Amino acid sequence: MxxxxxxxxxxxxxxxxxxxxxxxxxxxxxxxxxxxxxxxxxxxxxxxxxxxxSSSWTSTTRSATGSNGLQNTVSVLEEGDTPLYLHTLYTDSIALPSGSQATQKIETRATPVKxxxxxxxxxxxxxxxxxxxxxxxxxxxxxxxxxxxxxxxxxxxxxxxxxxxxxxxxxxxxxxxxxxxxxxxxxxxxxxxxxxxxxxxxxxxxxxxxxxxxxxxxxxxxxxxxxxxFRHALTAIRFVCGNDMQAGTLKKVTLKGVYSEGVFDMGSSQWTSLKAANSFSQTLDKKLTGSKDEAITTDAQTFMMIPQTLPEGAQLEVVFENESQGEKILTADLKGTEWPIGKTVTYRISTSSINWTYHFSVTGPEDFEFDGGTKQYKVTSYRENGNGTKEPVEWTAQYWDDNTKNWSGHKPEWLKNFTGSGGDVEVEKSYAITAAAQIGSDLNEHTRKLKEAPHKGEETKPYNLAGTNGGDKNMNTANCYVVDAPGYYSFPLVYGNSIKDGNDNVQSYSYTRATGRNMLRVLLNHASSITSHYIQKVAKPSKAELLGQDASNLITEVKYNENNVCSTISFKVDKSTIREGNAIIAIKDAQEKILWSWHIWVTGENLNETVAVENRQNKKYNFMPIVLGWCNERTTTYQARSCKVKFTAGENSQEITINQKENKITFGDNHPYYQWGRKDPFLPSNGYHLSSAEVEKNENKRWFGKDGMSTTSNPKVENLMTERICIMNYILKPEVMHSANSADNTYYNLWDITHNGKEGKSVKSIYDPCPAGFKVPDSDAFTGFVDAIYTDKPSVGIDIRGQWDQNNYGWKFYVTYPSRHDDKMILFPALGWRDPQSGSLSQDSDNGNYWTSAPSKTSSAYYLFLKPTPVQVGPKLSKDRSRALAIRPVRE
Known part of the structure; x- marks a missing residue:
C-alpha cells in the first residue's frame, strides 16, 4: 500500500x-x-x-469522590511515634483554589490557566x-x-x-x-x-x-x-492543611520517583511513552497555623505533572518542623495511585486519620418546552467520614454570560425562579426552577403592518384609548379597546360603555322605564347597583392586573394610576412583540376581588371600513369588517435558548445546561367567544384555514397567563347561579364560563338595556362587549341572508342568498336585499362555539354561530347559524344563553 x-x-x-x-x-x-x-x-x-x-474531558457527572472510579484515600506519612496523615482528594478540573486570585493575570508559569x-x-x-x-x-x-x-x-x-x-x-x-x-x-x-x-x-x-x-x-x-x-493535558498537584493540622513550619515537599517524560497524542487524547522517573522539590518554609484548608503551596507553586499511574518507588516526602519535636522527614508511598489527566490532586496533610469523603453532584432539570413552566433540579452536597458521620457542605451557583465570556452571579431574565445557593442544612435537596415562555416571532403581513405603524404615546403620557386622537376630550369608553400600533396606552377607570361623547352615558346602565322581574332598572357591578360611571366612587380599586393574553408578551407593564378626578389603567405594547391578539385586564381591590375587566384587541384592520348590509325589511346595518377579536392566521417560531450553570462546593464544581426547546406553531384564522349577556371574551380556538396544513380543527389557541406561562386548557366552568347573583359573578369571574344552560335565566336587557322581550329601539348597555361606536346586532340584522320568512329552523338550498367559501371556510352573503348579483358580499367564518359544561370547543366545529342582542326567552337568545354540510343558514334561531358564540358588531 x-x-x-x-x-x-x-x-x-x-x-x-x-x-x-x-x-x-x-x-x-x-x-x-x-x-x-x-x-x-x-x-x-x-x-x-x-x-x-473546558473544565473536564468528559460530560459525565462531576463528583468530589473523584472521576473514573477514583476514590479519595488516606495514607500515613511515617516518621517516629507521631505520624501525619495524607488525605488524597481528586477534583474534577484543574482550577485555582477557592479564594485565590482567579481573575488576575498569571504571575508565574506554574499557575493553572483559565x-x-x-x-x-x-x-x-x-x-x-x-x-x-x-x-x-x-x-x-x-x-x-x-x-x-x-x-x-x-x-x-x-x-x-x-x-x-x-x-x-x-x-x-x-x-x-x-x-x-x-x-x-x-x-x-x-x-x-x-x-x-x-x-x-x-x-x-x-x-x-x-x-x-x-x-x-x-x-x-x-x-x-x-x-x-482547550483542555488541560497535565495533572495539577497541590498541598493544603487538614482541619486538625498542628502548628509548625512545612519546610519542603518532594515528589520522588515519578514519570517526567511522555508523549501526548491529540487524536486519542492518551499519554504514551512514559519514562524518566525523577524527583521534583519545592522549598516552602511555610508557617502553618493549623487552620482548616490552609494552603501550603500557592497558586504559582502548583506542580504541573504528566498524568500517570505512579510507578514503583514513587513517594511523597515532607520536611516538617515544630517547637516540640523539631525537624522531621515524613514519607508516604504513592505507588499505584493515579494522577488523572486534566484534574487536580490535592494532598491534605493532617494529624488525624479520619478521612472525610466529599460527595457533590447536581442533577439538572429536563429540557423546558418553548412555553416555559416549572421543573426540578437536585443538588447533593455533603462530606462523610469513616465513622459514617455526614455533614452538609455549602454550595453556590454561577451563570455563564455569553457576552463577557465569563461566569457571573446574575442569572438570565428568562429563568424566573432559581435557587443559587444551599447546603447549609440538607445534604440532598430538590429545588424548583421556572423558565418563562419564549417570545415568538413571525413574518405575517399583519404583524409587519403593526410593527411599522407609528408609535403612540409615551410612558409618562400614554395614548388615551377612550379619547379623540389619544387625548382626554370627547371620550367614549368601552369594554373593548382597540390597539393598532406599538406604544404606551391608557383608558379611564370607568364602567364599560358609561361615557359617551365626553358625557355620563346614564342610559347605558339605568333604564327607568324597565318593569317586571325580567328587566334590570339599574345594571349591576360586582356587588350592587351601578350609581356612577366612576369605579373609584363606588369601590376601592387597589391594583390593575393582566389576566391573560393569546400572544406571548403582547401586553406588558400593566399599571393602576390613581387620580382624585379619574384614575386610569395603563399598559405597554412593545414593537418587538406586537402582533394580532387579545388580552384581558382587570382592576382589583385589596382583597383581590375583580371590580371590572376590559378586553384589549390588537389588530391592524381598519374597523371603520364597515360593510352595509340590508335585512329582509330593507333596514341597513353597517357591520364591522371582521369578527370581534379576530386574528388572522400566522406561524410563530420560538427559538431555542440555554444557560450554563456552574455549581461550586469548596474545591468541587459541576456544570449543567438548562435548555429550552425550539418550536413552531401555526394558528389559523380565529376569534374569541362570548356567553350571551356577558362583556368578557373566552379563549379562541386555534382556528383552521385550508392554506395551512399544520392547523388542526377544534383545538384551543394557546393562552398566556399573568405569569407568562402558557396553556391550551379549556376555560374554567362553574355554576354562577341565576338572577342578580349571576350578573355579579359575571363581573367577579370574567375567566369562568357559566355552566348552566339557561345562564342567568332572568333578564332581557343585558346587552340592549331597553329590551323587554319585544322588538323595539336598541340601546347599547354597559355590558355590551363591542368597541366604542359599535354594538351587538339586533335580532333582525341577519334576515336578509335568506329568502324564506323566519322560522325556528334553518333555511336550505336555494333559499340561501349566498355561497359557501371553502378557501375562507365560511358563508359569503349578498349585502343588498333582494339582489343576488351584487359584486360586494360579506363573509361570516364558521369557527364553532364553546360548550358551557366543559368549556371545550364544540364537536360540530364546522358551523358558525353569531349572537344578537335580543333574548328569545329567559333561558335563550337569538343568533345566526351557518353550516356547510348539509347546507344550512338560520338567520334568527334560538340557542341557550350559556353557549359561547362569536359576535359580529354593527355601528350604533
Missing part, C-alpha cells in the same frame, strides 16, 4: 489578500505530480479562531482533505502557525488563510504554550493527529499548564471562526 504525503506550495493570488495553495502528491521513488487545490470561493471567509477552556487568563498565542495546524479522515493525513493546509489574540478576543493568524470550499473537509489541532521548549510538537511529516512530547522541568516555576484542542471534522465552507475547546 502506498502512503501519499502532501506538500504545500503557495500559488498565485487571484483575489485580494487571498492565499491559494498547491498540493503535491508523491511517494518514495516516484515522480511527483501536481494537483491544485480549488481556489477559494470569492466570498469565503478568512480563518480565525475562538478559544474556551478562560480569563488564556495564553496570548497558541500553535495551530490545519488539515484539508477529501474523503474520510485517516492516519495518513498531514498538516497540508498549514503547520504550527501562530494564532495571536486580537483586540476583539478572537485569535488571528499572521498570514491570511481562507476556507478552501465545500469540496474539502477540515480538521484543526492546537496547543499552548508554544514557546516552552519542554513541550515539543511533532514534525510536519508526522502523519495523522499531531503529538506533543513533554519533559517536565525540574523547576516548578517553569512547569506551564499545557492546553490542547482538536476539532471534529468541519466542512471547508463553514466560513465562521473555528471554536477551539
Amino acid at each position: 502506498k502512503h501519499y504525503g502532501f506538500t504545500l506550495l503557495p500559488s498565485r493570488r487571484i483575489f485580494p489578500r487571498t492565499l491559494l495553495f498547491t498540493l503535491i502528491l508523491g511517494s518514495c521513488g516516484l515522480t511527483s505530480c501536481e494537483d491544485e487545490l480549488e481556489p477559494p470561493q470569492q466570498f469565503s471567509s478568512k480563518l480565525s479562531f475562538s478559544s474556551e477552556i 478562560n480569563e487568563s488564556m495564553y496570548n498565542a497558541f500553535s495551530v495546524s490545519a488539515y484539508a482533505y477529501t474523503g474520510n479522515w485517516d492516519n495518513s493525513q498531514l498538516p497540508n493546509y498549514f503547520y504550527n502557525a501562530t494564532a495571536s489574540k486580537s483586540s476583539n478576543n478572537s485569535y488571528e493568524l499572521a498570514a491570511d488563510y481562507y476556507w478552501p470550499g465545500k469540496n474539502y473537509h477540515m480538521k484543526f489541532f492546537a496547543y499552548a504554550p508554544m514557546t516552552n521548549g519542554n513541550y515539543t510538537l511533532s514534525g510536519k511529516e508526522h502523519a495523522g493527529a499531531p503529538t506533543v512530547s513533554v519533559t517536565i522541568p525540574s523547576e516548578v516555576s517553569k512547569q506551564e499548564d499545557l492546553l490542547v484542542a482538536g476539532t471534529q471534522e468541519l466542512s471547508g465552507d463553514q466560513n465562521q471562526p473555528v471554536a477551539l475547546i
Whole structure:
C-alpha cells in the first residue's frame, strides 16, 4: 500500500489578500505530480479562531469522590511515634483554589490557566482533505502557525488563510504554550493527529499548564471562526492543611520517583511513552497555623505533572518542623495511585486519620418546552467520614454570560425562579426552577403592518384609548379597546360603555322605564347597583392586573394610576412583540376581588371600513369588517435558548445546561367567544384555514397567563347561579364560563338595556362587549341572508342568498336585499362555539354561530347559524344563553 504525503506550495493570488495553495502528491521513488487545490470561493471567509477552556474531558457527572472510579484515600506519612496523615482528594478540573486570585493575570508559569487568563498565542495546524479522515493525513493546509489574540478576543493568524470550499473537509489541532521548549510538537511529516512530547522541568516555576484542542471534522465552507475547546493535558498537584493540622513550619515537599517524560497524542487524547522517573522539590518554609484548608503551596507553586499511574518507588516526602519535636522527614508511598489527566490532586496533610469523603453532584432539570413552566433540579452536597458521620457542605451557583465570556452571579431574565445557593442544612435537596415562555416571532403581513405603524404615546403620557386622537376630550369608553400600533396606552377607570361623547352615558346602565322581574332598572357591578360611571366612587380599586393574553408578551407593564378626578389603567405594547391578539385586564381591590375587566384587541384592520348590509325589511346595518377579536392566521417560531450553570462546593464544581426547546406553531384564522349577556371574551380556538396544513380543527389557541406561562386548557366552568347573583359573578369571574344552560335565566336587557322581550329601539348597555361606536346586532340584522320568512329552523338550498367559501371556510352573503348579483358580499367564518359544561370547543366545529342582542326567552337568545354540510343558514334561531358564540358588531 502506498502512503501519499502532501506538500504545500503557495500559488498565485487571484483575489485580494487571498492565499491559494498547491498540493503535491508523491511517494518514495516516484515522480511527483501536481494537483491544485480549488481556489477559494470569492466570498469565503478568512480563518480565525475562538478559544474556551473546558473544565473536564468528559460530560459525565462531576463528583468530589473523584472521576473514573477514583476514590479519595488516606495514607500515613511515617516518621517516629507521631505520624501525619495524607488525605488524597481528586477534583474534577484543574482550577485555582477557592479564594485565590482567579481573575488576575498569571504571575508565574506554574499557575493553572483559565478562560480569563488564556495564553496570548497558541500553535495551530490545519488539515484539508477529501474523503474520510485517516492516519495518513498531514498538516497540508498549514503547520504550527501562530494564532495571536486580537483586540476583539478572537485569535488571528499572521498570514491570511481562507476556507478552501465545500469540496474539502477540515480538521484543526492546537496547543499552548508554544514557546516552552519542554513541550515539543511533532514534525510536519508526522502523519495523522499531531503529538506533543513533554519533559517536565525540574523547576516548578517553569512547569506551564499545557492546553490542547482538536476539532471534529468541519466542512471547508463553514466560513465562521473555528471554536477551539482547550483542555488541560497535565495533572495539577497541590498541598493544603487538614482541619486538625498542628502548628509548625512545612519546610519542603518532594515528589520522588515519578514519570517526567511522555508523549501526548491529540487524536486519542492518551499519554504514551512514559519514562524518566525523577524527583521534583519545592522549598516552602511555610508557617502553618493549623487552620482548616490552609494552603501550603500557592497558586504559582502548583506542580504541573504528566498524568500517570505512579510507578514503583514513587513517594511523597515532607520536611516538617515544630517547637516540640523539631525537624522531621515524613514519607508516604504513592505507588499505584493515579494522577488523572486534566484534574487536580490535592494532598491534605493532617494529624488525624479520619478521612472525610466529599460527595457533590447536581442533577439538572429536563429540557423546558418553548412555553416555559416549572421543573426540578437536585443538588447533593455533603462530606462523610469513616465513622459514617455526614455533614452538609455549602454550595453556590454561577451563570455563564455569553457576552463577557465569563461566569457571573446574575442569572438570565428568562429563568424566573432559581435557587443559587444551599447546603447549609440538607445534604440532598430538590429545588424548583421556572423558565418563562419564549417570545415568538413571525413574518405575517399583519404583524409587519403593526410593527411599522407609528408609535403612540409615551410612558409618562400614554395614548388615551377612550379619547379623540389619544387625548382626554370627547371620550367614549368601552369594554373593548382597540390597539393598532406599538406604544404606551391608557383608558379611564370607568364602567364599560358609561361615557359617551365626553358625557355620563346614564342610559347605558339605568333604564327607568324597565318593569317586571325580567328587566334590570339599574345594571349591576360586582356587588350592587351601578350609581356612577366612576369605579373609584363606588369601590376601592387597589391594583390593575393582566389576566391573560393569546400572544406571548403582547401586553406588558400593566399599571393602576390613581387620580382624585379619574384614575386610569395603563399598559405597554412593545414593537418587538406586537402582533394580532387579545388580552384581558382587570382592576382589583385589596382583597383581590375583580371590580371590572376590559378586553384589549390588537389588530391592524381598519374597523371603520364597515360593510352595509340590508335585512329582509330593507333596514341597513353597517357591520364591522371582521369578527370581534379576530386574528388572522400566522406561524410563530420560538427559538431555542440555554444557560450554563456552574455549581461550586469548596474545591468541587459541576456544570449543567438548562435548555429550552425550539418550536413552531401555526394558528389559523380565529376569534374569541362570548356567553350571551356577558362583556368578557373566552379563549379562541386555534382556528383552521385550508392554506395551512399544520392547523388542526377544534383545538384551543394557546393562552398566556399573568405569569407568562402558557396553556391550551379549556376555560374554567362553574355554576354562577341565576338572577342578580349571576350578573355579579359575571363581573367577579370574567375567566369562568357559566355552566348552566339557561345562564342567568332572568333578564332581557343585558346587552340592549331597553329590551323587554319585544322588538323595539336598541340601546347599547354597559355590558355590551363591542368597541366604542359599535354594538351587538339586533335580532333582525341577519334576515336578509335568506329568502324564506323566519322560522325556528334553518333555511336550505336555494333559499340561501349566498355561497359557501371553502378557501375562507365560511358563508359569503349578498349585502343588498333582494339582489343576488351584487359584486360586494360579506363573509361570516364558521369557527364553532364553546360548550358551557366543559368549556371545550364544540364537536360540530364546522358551523358558525353569531349572537344578537335580543333574548328569545329567559333561558335563550337569538343568533345566526351557518353550516356547510348539509347546507344550512338560520338567520334568527334560538340557542341557550350559556353557549359561547362569536359576535359580529354593527355601528350604533
